[in-house]
Amino acid sequence: MAPRFAFTIHATDGKARAGTIAMRRGEIRTPAFMPVGTAATVKAMKPADVRASGADILLGNTYHLMLRPGAERVARLGGLHSFMGWERPILTDSGGYQVMSLAELTKRSEEGVAFRSHLDGSRHLISPERSMEIQRLLGSDIVMAFDELVPTTATREVQAAAMERSMRWAQRSRAGFDAGGDHAEGAALFGIQQGALDEGLRHASADALKAIGFDGYAVGGLAVGEGQEAMFGVLDYAPGQLDAAKPRYLMGVGKPDDIVGAVERGIDMFDCVLPTRSGRTGQAFTRHGPINIRNARFAEDQAPIEADCACTACRGFSRAYLHHLVRAGEILGAMLMTEHNLFFYQRLMADLRAAIGEGRLKTFADSFRALYAERDAS
Amino acid sequence: MAPRFAFTIHATDGKARAGTIAMRRGEIRTPAFMPVGTAATVKAMKPADVRASGADILLGNTYHLMLRPGAERVARLGGLHSFMGWERPILTDSGGYQVMSLAELTKRSEEGVAFRSHLDGSRHLISPERSMEIQRLLGSDIVMAFDELVPTTATREVQAAAMERSMRWAQRSRAGFDAGGDHAEGAALFGIQQGALDEGLRHASADALKAIGFDGYAVGGLAVGEGQEAMFGVLDYAPGQLDAAKPRYLMGVGKPDDIVGAVERGIDMFDCVLPTRSGRTGQAFTRHGPINIRNARFAEDQAPIEADCACTACRGFSRAYLHHLVRAGEILGAMLMTEHNLFFYQRLMADLRAAIGEGRLKTFADSFRALYAERDAS
Numbered sequence: 001m002a003p004r005f006a007f008t009i010h011a012t013d014g015k016a017r018a019g020t021i022a023m024r025r026g027e028i029r030t031p032a033f034m035p036v037g038t039a040a041t042v043k044a045m046k047p048a049d050v051r052a053s054g055a056d057i058l059l060g061n062t063y064h065l066m067l068r069p070g071a072e073r074v075a076r077l078g079g080l081h082s083f084m085g086w087e088r089p090i091l092t093d094s095g096g097y098q099v100m101s102l103a104e105l106t107k108r109s110e111e112g113v114a115f116r117s118h119l120d121g122s123r124h125l126i127s128p129e130r131s132m133e134i135q136r137l138l139g140s141d142i143v144m145a146f147d148e149l150v151p152t153t154a155t156r157e158v159q160a161a162a163m164e165r166s167m168r169w170a171q172r173s174r175a176g177f178d179a180g181g182d183h184a185e186g187a188a189l190f191g192i193q194q195g196a197l198d199e200g201l202r203h204a205s206a207d208a209l210k211a212i213g214f215d216g217y218a219v220g221g222l223a224v225g226e227g228q229e230a231m232f233g234v235l236d237y238a239p240g241q242l243d244a245a246k247p248r249y250l251m252g253v254g255k256p257d258d259i260v261g262a263v264e265r266g267i268d269m270f271d272c273v274l275p276t277r278s279g280r281t282g283q284a285f286t287r288h289g290p291i292n293i294r295n296a297r298f299a300e301d302q303a304p305i306e307a308d309c310a311c312t313a314c315r316g317f318s319r320a321y322l323h324h325l326v327r328a329g330e331i332l333g334a335m336l337m338t339e340h341n342l343f344f345y346q347r348l349m350a351d352l353r354a355a356i357g358e359g360r361l362k363t364f365a366d367s368f369r370a371l372y373a374e375r376d377a378s
Numbered sequence: 379m380a381p382r383f384a385f386t387i388h389a390t391d392g393k394a395r396a397g398t399i400a401m402r403r404g405e406i407r408t409p410a411f412m413p414v415g416t417a418a419t420v421k422a423m424k425p426a427d428v429r430a431s432g433a434d435i436l437l438g439n440t441y442h443l444m445l446r447p448g449a450e451r452v453a454r455l456g457g458l459h460s461f462m463g464w465e466r467p468i469l470t471d472s473g474g475y476q477v478m479s480l481a482e483l484t485k486r487s488e489e490g491v492a493f494r495s496h497l498d499g500s501r502h503l504i505s506p507e508r509s510m511e512i513q514r515l516l517g518s519d520i521v522m523a524f525d526e527l528v529p530t531t532a533t534r535e536v537q538a539a540a541m542e543r544s545m546r547w548a549q550r551s552r553a554g555f556d557a558g559g560d561h562a563e564g565a566a567l568f569g570i571q572q573g574a575l576d577e578g579l580r581h582a583s584a585d586a587l588k589a590i591g592f593d594g595y596a597v598g599g600l601a602v603g604e605g606q607e608a609m610f611g612v613l614d615y616a617p618g619q620l621d622a623a624k625p626r627y628l629m630g631v632g633k634p635d636d637i638v639g640a641v642e643r644g645i646d647m648f649d650c651v652l653p654t655r656s657g658r659t660g661q662a663f664t665r666h667g668p669i670n671i672r673n674a675r676f677a678e679d680q681a682p683i684e685a686d687c688a689c690t691a692c693r694g695f696s697r698a699y700l701h702h703l704v705r706a707g708e709i710l711g712a713m714l715m716t717e718h719n720l721f722f723y724q725r726l727m728a729d730l731r732a733a734i735g736e737g738r739l740k741t742f743a744d745s746f747r748a749l750y751a752e753r754d755a756s
Contacts (some may be wrong), residue, residue, distance in 0.1 A: 040702065044709040046690060067679070069702045076678060077698050085694045088430070280709075300454060312424060316463045320455050324418065324447045331422040331658075331709055 005188040007247050011357045015239065015266035018356035021247060023141055024186050025081070028056040030247060031263045031356075034091060034271040035342055039064050040074075040084040044331070044338045045275050047085045053311070054346030057089040057142075059271040063098035063132050066124070067117045071137035078092055079139030091142035091271070094192075095174070096129045100149055109147065110165065111269045125180065128169045132176030136183040143189045144218065145173035148310045152196045152226045163194040163201050166220075167208040174212050188215035188247060197230055198356070206241035219267070223252040230262055231286040232294040239266035256285060256348055256371055260365050263352050268341045279338030282326040286344070288364055288372045293337065298323040311343035312336060383566040383593045385625050389735045393617065393644035396734035399625060401519055401613055402564050403459070406434040408625060409641045409734075411727045412649040413471060413720055417442050418462040422709070422716045425463045426430050431689070431717065432724030435467040435520075437649040441476035444502070445495045449515035449639035459643070469520035469649070471629070472509045472570075478527055486526065488543065506547045510554030514561040522596065523551035525570045531603045534576060534673030541572040543580050544598075544608040545586040550693065552590050552593050566593035568627060574599055575608055577615055584619035594625040597645070600751075601630040610639055634663060634726055636746040638743050643729050653723045657716030660704040663723070667751045689721035690714060 002024045009019040021028040034052055035042045037058045042050050050058065060080055063073060077083050080090055096113075100106060103115035103124075110129030126134075131146035147166040170191050177189045190215035197199030203261050209217060219238050222231050231253075240249045249269035250262050259270055275285065283292045284305045291298070291305070301319035309315075313322060313336035325333030348368075357366035381401045387397040399406040413420045413428055415436045422430050427437070438458055445451060457462050457467055474491070478484060481502075482491035490505030504512075509524035525544040528536050531639060548569050555567045569592035573579030597616050600609045609631075627647035628640050637648055638680045653663065660672045662683045669676070669683070679697040687693075691714035693699060703711030726746075733742035 039706045039708060040699070041708050041710045044713070046710065046713070047694070048690075068706060069698075073678060073698075077696065083696070083702075085699075139479055212415075300451065302455060316425070318461070319457065320451075321418070321461055321463075322642075324461075328417045328446055330417060330419050331712055332419040332424065334693060334709055335422070335424065335713065 003063065004186055007216070007245070011182060011359075012150050013356040013361040014264060014354050016263050016352075016361050017268060018353045019268065020246075023188070025141055026056060028269075029349075029353060030088060030348055031257070031259075032056060032269050032350050033345045034059045034269065035345075036271055036273045036276060037084065037086070037090075039068065040080060041146075042279065042338075042342075044334045045276075045342065049339055050086070051088070053342040054350060055342070056084055057091060058349075060090050060092045060138065060140070061094035061098060062138070063102065063126075063130060064093050065092075066095065066126075066134050067119050067122075071134040075137040075139070081139055083102070089141040090139075091201040092135045092138055092140035092144065094144040094146040094349075095126045095134070096131070096147045097149055097252075098182070098248065098312055110168075112146070114376050118321040130174035132173055132180065135189075135308070136177075136180045139183070141187050142216070143177055143187055145189065145191050145214070147192045147194060147220060147226075149194075150196070151219060152224060153195070154228075155200060156201075159194075159196045159198060160201055163196075163205050166192065166194045167205060170209060171212055174214070190214055190216040190218050190231050192218040192220035192251070193238060193242065194221050195235055197226065199234075202234065202238050203241050206238075210239040210243055214246070216249060216269075217242040217247040217250050220251055222250065223254055223258075223272075227242065228255075228258055228261070231258070232265065235262055235267065251334075255370060256345070259345075259348065260352065260368055262355075264365055265360060275341035279341045280334045282337065282340075284337055284344075285321075285341050287368070287371050289371075293319060293322045293326050295323075305340050306344070309340060309343055309347070311340045313340040314343075333374045382564055385594070385623070389737075391734040391737050391739040392642060393413075393449050394641050394730075395644065396479045396731045396733050397625075397646065400519045401467050401566070403468075403519055404434060406467060406647075407727075407731060408646040409637075409727055410434060410647050411637070412437040413723075414436050414439070414649055414651045414654060415462065415464070415468075416651075417446065418458060420716075420720075421427050421659060422712045423654075423720065425719055427690070428464070428720065429466070431720040432728060433466075433720070435462055438468050438470045438516065438518070439476060440470050440473035440509060440516070441480065441504075443470075443516060444473065444512050445449060445497050445500075449512040451514040453517070454708065459517055461505040464667050468517075470513045470516055470518035470670075472522040472524040473504045473512070473574075474525045475527055475630075477504055487560060488522070488546075491526075497584070506550035507554040510706045511549055511658065514555075514565075516559070519565050520594070521555055521565055521567045523548045523567065523569050523592070525572060525598060526601060527572075527602075527728065528574075530599065530602060530608075532574070537576060538576045538579055539581050541574075542572075544572045545583060548587060548588055552592070560752070562581065565657065568592055568594040568596050568625075570596040570598035570629070571616060571620065573601050575612055577612075581619050581623075584616075588621055592624070594627060594647075595620040596627040596629050598629055600628065601632055601636075606633075606636060610643065611638070612644040612665065613640055613645065634723070635747060637723075637726065638730065638746055641734075642739060642743055653719035654716050657719045658712045660715065661719075662700075662715055663719050665746070667747050667749075671697060671700045671704050673701075684722070687718060687721055687725070689718045691718040691719075
């Protein structure tokens with residue numbers, strides 16, 4: 001029988017690591033990129049095509065799923081994997097980030113966050129205990145602790161208070177998860193470091209989490225508008241404050257060059273809506289930077305987005321055709337562009353893993369950055 | 379080398395025929411259903427999945443394609459087949475129906491129809507000659523003659539005049555097609571019978587078309603709101619007025635039970651947006667009638683749409699999941715529902731061909747109708 005959760009580091013290169021997380025539903029190759037399947041679907045993608053892109057694990061959103069179709073309903077239907085046709089690992093977030101960004105009339109207390117649904121106005125509460133229960137009902141493989149977020153522009157006092165509350169909630173998340181019976185026997189729990197851009201707060205948060213003990217550690221509270229330079233500033237020290245033997249997950253990141261820089265700083269896992277969302281609006285990622293396929297210069301461009309890409313879009317269709325589909329608002333445009341972007345991200349992760357394995361990460365990263373210029377991010 | 383156009387009837391059963399049309403880009407098994415690929419895409423479907431459903435041929439819309447991306451552009455890009463990634467036969471309509479139903483400020487004359495684009499207001503003219511030119515530029519395998527449509531509720535005088543003009547346009551279409559050089563060597567041209575619900579006009583139209591000579595004959599001017607009974611009334615005699623050795627195509631039809639009744643009356647080819655359009659709005663076809671997957675009774679229904687269907691939706695997903703996707707407005711809902719409906723239609727065509735081949739069409743059709751009750755067309 002496969003282990004519950006075993007992280008093996010196969011190679012290191014500077015601060016970067018290449019490894020494998022073994023879980024009952026399958027292996028996760030790290031550094032890993034997790035496509036986002038918000039509402040029990042990676043938007044515009046069949047699960048088999050998500051897998052074909054190279055994804056080992058998806059992310060599901062607790063906030064969205066608890067509102068629609070509802071965690072209890074998903075449980076009655078046999079869990080999220082069976083429901084959405086993805087039998088490999090799924091990581092679920094705690095709902096903490098999205099309840100603060102999407103819900104209405106939110107009210108925070110030591111207990112948790114009370115709110116009204118943005119879909120129908122219904123009243124709900126997410127607490128650390130309820131978040132653990134929802135993620136258990138969904139059948140999540142990697143459960144995230146419930147935490148409190150405040151803007152990086154808040155005062156240090158507010159940041160400190162939020163971080164300290166998040167650590168108390170991390171303790172309650174640990175207890176709630178451990179009380180989950182069979183689910184806790186097969187799943188993993190990650191803690192989330194907070195502390196915004198403050199090294200001291202980050203250090204205190206890391207120590208508190210390590211004292212509780214988790215299967216992995218996320219760097220939280222970044223990619224919220226602070227910019228790449230400030231983010232890399234935190235990543236210069238934050239991963240080193242966490243347990244080196246456990247996976248480190250940078251939540252909500254990011255652009256391809258964000259990922260490359262974060263891997264160089266010791267991050268093992270990523271998730272982001274960028275490849276899927278961009279695909280639906282006409283942006284395609286290439287090694288020469290993103291292109292906006294709606295641009296008139298692609299109207300009669302017979303080349304594929306990228307000649308050596310293995311996705312359906314690049315194997316069978318021209319930029320001219322994708323330009324037409326996206327301009328005409330055709331669903332197939334969203335499908336093909338999304339698939340390309342997911343293939344692009346997974347190939348980047350495979351390239352990073354190979355470069356680490358062969359001790360040439362700096363060469364790869366420098367060459368990637370030189371090629372990758374955002375020449376058309378419109 | 380494959381023939382330009384060879385229709386072989388393998389079996390007959392009453393008025394119904396099962397056969398094969400051999401063309402350079404592949405064989406078309408009849409009775410055939412042609413999915414509609416309006417804007418160079420069968421909406422929400424990859425071409426490989428359209429083929430997997432059993433489709434031998436697609437329909438493309440001249441009106442849409444001439445406006446976006448433009449027939450000359452498609453020609454510069456190598457033709458419609460290469461552009462949209464479908465190497466099998468494509469039938470294109472003449473633009474006559476859609477210019478009257480979609481364009482703005484249309485003005486008819488003996489020359490053709492002048493109009494403004496519904497997309498950008500640009501001015502255009504479609505004449506028989508221009509329709510033939512557009513279909514040639516697209517690289518159509520089966521070209522439709524350009525005809526004039528009037529409502530079935532118009533006076534007999536108006537009907538007669540429109541039918542007679544359509545026959546003059548059919549002659550001009552034949553000449554325009556034949557002047558198409560290489561394209562005419564490889565493609566086929568169909569004439570379109572008009573005459574609304576009037577047997578005498580239908581007869582005169584059929585005679586005029588046969589005197590010109592076409593590779594196949596369409597029954598036009600039906601499925602425009604007259605109802606199944608009136609349509610079947612025309613189909614009781616119209617196919618018999620056409621050349622029995624050539625394929626007969628009923629344009630724009632239809633519901634599954636329309637198709638069954640039309641096949642019994644001697645029709646060989648069909649096209650309709652119903653399976654694709656319905657898929658995007660949540661209607662799924664089943665042998666027990668259509669169901670609206672948004673209905674609350676499917677919220678926890680773990681069965682697939684149809685247990686013995688080979689489509690991606692039925693092999694991997696429950697009605698409960700599709701209910702969730704469609705309610706949440708997810709693109710994957712449109713993708714899976716569309717795929718199911720195309721598989722349903724193609725299986726119906728395969729069942730009809732088999733029943734004709736085995737001389738049991740009446741038994742099959744009666745049993746199909748008994749099962750198929752529109753219990754939830756909401």
